[in-house]
Amino acid sequence: MGFSDADLQAIGLTLRLASLTTVLLLLIGTPIAWWLARTPSHWKGPVGAVVALPLVLPPTVLGFYLLVAMGPNGPLGQVTQALGIGLLPFTFWGLVIASVFYSMPFVVQPIQNAIEALGDRPLEVAATLRAGPWDRFFTVVVPLARPGFLTAAILGFAHTVGEFGVVLMIGGNIPGETRLVSVQIYDHVEAMDYAQAHWxxxxxxxxxxxxxxxxxTLNPTQRRF
Amino acid sequence: MHSLTKTISAFALLIMTATTHAETVQIAVAANFTAPMKELAVAFEAETGHRVEAAFGSSGKFYAQIKNGAPFAMLLAADAATPAKLDEEGLAAPGTRFTYAIGSLVLWSADPKRVTDGAKVLSRNDFRKLAIANPTLAPYGAAAVEVMQALGLEQMLEPKLVKGDNIAQTYQFVSTGNAELGFVALSQVAKNGQIREGSGWIVPAELYTPIRQDAVTLKSGADNPAAQAFADYLKGEKAHTIIEAYGYRF
Structure with a gap:
């Protein structure tokens, strides 16, 4: 038995989506986490809550609103059409954008926790040694907060692999484009093809x-996210 | 303490009297039959005093759930194959299968001006996506594929297809405008024989194998009087009038 060609295609696509999402999330999530960790602003609460929303919301809610927002009459859909990109639902890039929203808290929160744990002191010391802000970030924050970044990358990747409800609602089940492993499993089960589903x-x-x-194993001290 | 005991006995008595008069029946219902089922349940409850609890979903999912002990007394499937399979596997009450409706397929768009000249809208090819239900899972999806084959447009349309997991999701793709066109169940867009909103082409019945939707009473519902009553009600004239209004045939 083993995997069918369609299964392998779904696995490849899922890995591609998860890798791309993780890279994008590290790029977008790090400044957000930095800001959340260090800002005295009273916007910290609301922004933190918005980032954490996907932890609490059912994926159907997220999927439904993304479908409406990315549709021809939705705000995102209007923008993408005006830019000449067309509509995002039923495309790989639509899934990438959905996954960035969906996996955001799993990347932002570990990084934020790690930066908060550092405190002000290492940065102040670095500043007295004339390190500029970028220098401080890359030579002080990143190495010291490495466990946080590692946790963020692993959880962001894994959570994207496990995505299902959102994909089902905005994917349209197109082989090689939006048919991910989770959807493929669901289809096997629905088609009563249990042997293939088990694999x-x-x-x-x-x-x-x-x-x-x-x-x-890699990160024994920081288990929580 | 004494008053608490009294209250509890009073409640117990209340519940017992309630159950002697009316039974509750849990029914698994195919997604395409959602709208008529809601109306049927209200009418049935008013007439008999029994209570109906309907769960809506795909026949494949219900099959898996029933096989694993889901407490449904009846299944109103989207096809004839699933009830037959349950019957063969001894999960159904013998001799209770019957066709409760024959489904109709419609090519539908949320845009009132799009589907004005029947199948020609497909060959004109001025749309981005055509939504169908997943043909390996949903009978309405399989029927849609047959129609595209009969029209000789299958190859041309293949790259434009997006597949909903069931017919309800397919409808969602089209109604939000993300797919300009879709093959959905007439019951989803029709009331009293008319298409309620958007525009559509009711596909002629000779272009696809009739979508026979069968109902079956399950083992766990064999002794439930409400299940028996609902099966009888479904076969009656009042139910048929309601079902027909949603575009089903018999």
Whole structure:
């Protein structure tokens, strides 16, 4: 038995989506985390809450609003049409954008926690040694907060792999474009093809276990996110 | 303490009397039959005093749930194959299968001006996406594929297809405008034989295999009087009038 060609295609696509999302999230999430960790602004609460929303909201809510927002009459859809990109639902890039929203808290929160844990002192010391802000960030914050970045990358990647509800609602099940592993498993189960479903589903359990094992082994001090 | 005991006994009595008069029946219902089922449930409850709890979803999911002990007394499937399979596997009460409706397919758009000249809108090719239900899972999806084959447009349309997990999701793709066109169930867009909103082409029945939707009473519902009553009600004239208004045939 084993994996069918369609299964392999879904696995490849899922890995591509998760990698791309993780890279984008590290780029977008780090400044947000930095700001959240260090700002005295009273906007810290509201912004932190918005970032954390996907932790609490059912994926159907997120998927439904993304479908409406990215649609021809939605605000995002209006923008993408005006830019000549067309509409995002049923495209790989639509899934990338959805995943960035969906996995945001899993990347922002570990980095934010790590930066908060550093405190002001190392940065002040670096400043007295005439390190500029960028220098301080890359030579002081990044190495010291490395466990936080590692946790963020692993969780962001793993959470994107596990995405299902949102994909189902905005994906349209197009092979090689939006048909991810989670959707493929669902289709196998729905089609009563349980043997094929077990192969993929079992692999996902193994994958999730290995990811968490790696996280706890590499990063024993920071288990929470 | 004494008054608490009294209150509890009073409640128990209340519940017992309530259950002797009316039974509750849990029914798994195909997504395309959602709108008529809601109306049927209200009418049935008013007439018999029984209570109906309907769960809406895809037949494949219900099959998996029933096989694993879901407490449904009846299944109103979107096809004839799922009830037959449950029957073969001994999960249904023998001899209770019957066709409760024959579904109709419609090519539909949320845009009132788009589908004005029947199938020609497909060959004109001035749209981005055509939504269908996943043909390996949903009978309405399989019927849509048959229609595209019958029209000789299958190859041309293939790159434009987006597939909903079930017919409800397919409708969602079209109604939000993300797909300009879609093959959905007539029951989703029709009331009293008319298309309620948007524009559509009711696909002629000779272009696809009839979508026979079968109901079956399950083992767990075999002794439930409300399940029996609902099966009888579905076969009656009042129910047929309601079902027909949503574009189903018999």
């Amino acid at each position: 993929l589903a079992g692999s996902m359990v193994l994958f999730a276990f290995l990811v968490l094992l790696a996280l706890y």
